[in-house]
């Protein structure tokens with residue numbers, strides 16, 4: 277299963293990718309990590325990337341694509357991958373398309389985690405990490421509590437700090453860049469019949485359930501370690517698949533319908549489910 281997850285900073289993309297990695301067993305291919313590794317290992321691509329970074333230039337897409345190509349050749353990527361941090365703009369999306377086509381490994385799905393921008397700002401503003409042990413908390417969604425409130429490093433309460441780029445001014449700028457550069461990818465992938473939009477303004481487990489539904493991977497839904505504690509998920513899992521799909525679609529539509537300012541996006545998001553029309557669109561599409 278070859279997937280691109282799209283989502284603004286604060287949309288929960290990192291958390292959901294992690295769950296895919298753990299539960300579905302496909303690697304997350306992060307272009308940031310690839311760059312760091314290539315530089316550290318001193319490969320030819322790494323050397324060129326370092327040269328660009330040292331002279332303050334952006335690393336060219338062709339270098340990043342070269343690293344992705346190398347990474348996809350490794351055995352663990354045979355079953356699929358989640359691409360993280362790439363593509364971030366249309367030029368990169370086109371280039372990726374060409375690369376994957378050449379490798380005969382086209383994407384299976386592109387999932388957009390949709391969260392209202394005010395909620396994104398709120399979530400990011402709540403992020404804190406402990407200066408001593410590095411654990412990440414969110415004052416709104418996952419504050420330190422109970423036994424977890426004690427820092428394993430110091431034995432005292434965690435010393436919570438905010439990352440410098442999580443302040444409100446920087447967040448607004450990061451969201452603006454996302455809207456300008458990355459949001460156009462939504463239409464790009466919709467036109468290819470690959471896009472699934474998920475309402476990600478819900479609890480983490482619920483978003484995972486919706487992701488499982490969209491990607492049709494039941495294994496993603498039920499974590500082994502917390503199975504007993506998740507009755508809701510179990511109940512959902514017992515429903516026949518078709519009913520479940522209808523229920524989720526209804527719920528997604530209902531929760532999207534309320535805020536007024538998302539009208540255009542909502543309307544577009546309501547276009548027929550990608551899965552249902554993917555075959556038809558693929559046949560019609562004139563890819564290159």
Ligand SMILES: [Zn+2]
Pocket residue numbers: 406407408409410411426427428429433434435
């Ligand atoms: Zn700590």
